[in-house]
Amino acid sequence: MTLKEIASLAGVSPSTVSRVINHPGSKAASREVENKIWQIIRETGYIPDASARNLKLRSVLAQNQARQKAIGCILARTHTSDPFFSKVTRGLEREALRNGYTVKYIFSYEDLRNPDIQEAIQQTKVEGVALLGRPDSKMRSFLKTNYKKIIYAGLNNIDSEFDQITCNAYLASKTAVSYLAELGHTHIAYLGERKNEIRYRGYLDAISQLALPLNRERIIDIHLSAEDGYRAAAKLLSSTRDVTALFCANDLTAIGAMKAAKESGCRIPEELSVIGIDDIETCQYTTPMLTTIHIPMEDMGIMTAKILIDRIETGKRIPMKVELPFRLIRRGSCAAPPSKPNHPPQAME
Amino acid sequence: MTLKEIASLAGVSPSTVSRVINHPGSKAASREVENKIWQIIRETGYIPDASARNLKLRSVLAQNQARQKAIGCILARTHTSDPFFSKVTRGLEREALRNGYTVKYIFSYEDLRNPDIQEAIQQTKVEGVALLGRPDSKMRSFLKTNYKKIIYAGLNNIDSEFDQITCNAYLASKTAVSYLAELGHTHIAYLGERKNEIRYRGYLDAISQLALPLNRERIIDIHLSAEDGYRAAAKLLSSTRDVTALFCANDLTAIGAMKAAKESGCRIPEELSVIGIDDIETCQYTTPMLTTIHIPMEDMGIMTAKILIDRIETGKRIPMKVELPFRLIRRGSCAAPPSKPNHPPQAME
DNA sequence: AATTTTTACCCAAACGTTTGCGTAAACATT
């Protein structure tokens, strides 16, 4: 079905049909004609061809009004299965849909060298993009040349020109460490990423402000996955037993770490406290349940959509960095440390 | 940048540029000219306009060769965060990419009434679609009218005209139940969906073939989420204590159920065995680790892509239903039932 | 009744691309 065909069915010219479709209710056509056209459109299930429309509109309106009513969501492939991102995208989609926008996903920006992907990105026409996951500089410049409206959503503080929807992960980390300290812990390990990681800085600052001992061995640089958390904790616990608490940069890591701890015969929370960040669903299904910092992931998605759409519709950009509140969720994985060192140096073993 | 501009920069006509782009290396242009054109294209970062190209190609080649090099992936919203689908899509994407295809995601078909979504679906030009999640009849007819090449990937046996990539969930269920029976269990509950669910039928048939007692109370119709699994198990265990094993229709459900069991003071696997289906990552991070039926989720995605792309490229359809092998993964959540009834009727309490 | 205004519609050009057809030049064959 084409505009032309609709036109001939209705016995009018294509232009009339076009005007009716794009300016319904205007005086462009008589009542009768307009009704007839809509009826035919309904009967035939006609939907205007996007390619043709775009082609024309882009030139006529110079990208001003070429409404796609779609926003893009750029996501690192590695993160696809991270519950954090599922939650954020859920909020994003919900809010977008409520405003008549659809979301187009563009995955795996680490494959940017792949020309197929480049082309696909180039071709998915969206009016703005939500950026999830930490972009490297190459990615940032690519984005800037390709999109005008970009909003970053996530926990990383990317000091960039993009608007950001975040939680204060720095403060969240300090909160987590402080909480462990309050419980009486002094030997607190860090499991997570180090480079450019604001959570790592939060950990460091908390440790120094609380005047706790800092030890390189207790800082482990890993990717944020359960697998890595498991391996890191296993290694850590086999080499040293003076650690009484693990601060993990996210829940996935924490869950992996808990498994390793239990396997090495370490009771949680009696002998080892573990805390994570995010509050993903799985936290509630581990034994014990994982104490964590709740990040309002879905709200982050919602805010991202709201602001993006606002920028799209008003055309105005008020640069901003939105910080959503986090909060500590006390569950079962943290407690006071054992009164004496877990394993008196030589006594056991 | 447009073809025309490239052409004038190169001092040739648009047609020459077009031919060079679409038939590189052919004798359409002289060596010099061709090189020059490519160089200019590289310098300017020109990418052909998708709209214009589609518009033209669709007519010229009559949907025969209108290459998008893209496949669609339609996904039920409710399942977006289900690890099962993350895994399948990961495989799908990997394989697609290896063949130069990109994947476009089209979410939430239960919102089909939403005209925005309908339009979005209509407009995402793909050469075939992978369908994940169980489609209702409305969805099926919508798909059939909109797409020629559709492959369903998942555990449900949708007796339909689509090609299917599945695991034999019926047999998988029987395997799970048989395994529990082998361990000595006789009172085995089912937690999962009932209507049209092949896993439910597998459970039923296994029970009857093994001549185990069937009891309505032990069959609980729930959605496949951890939340529902938790609630169902909590309710079940509070009302009856003769159940010694839980067959859960997927791991999420099983994980929820395990939590409820532990909270009600039921030790796993000593007093209660739990088995799931899927083998999602989380299975390895529960206590005890969850025994389950491994479904090759990533392979399912890979096969889906392979077959879809084959159909796209050859234009031929060999109707097929591919069954991938599953296997039982013995972990810690299943054991022989307690020799006597868990809780002798009145004795305890 | 003659005029202006409004209504209701059509024509044609343009968006960026692809391709059938045409053709001028270069080369090869007599």
Added chain:
DNA sequence: AATGTTTACGCAAACGTTTGGGTAAAAATT
């Protein structure tokens, strides 16, 4: 030298749409 063949390229039409610029007929104003 004249013909045929190949090479290298341009012309123009078409894809489905939108819109400025019409215009003929109807309605309103004199």
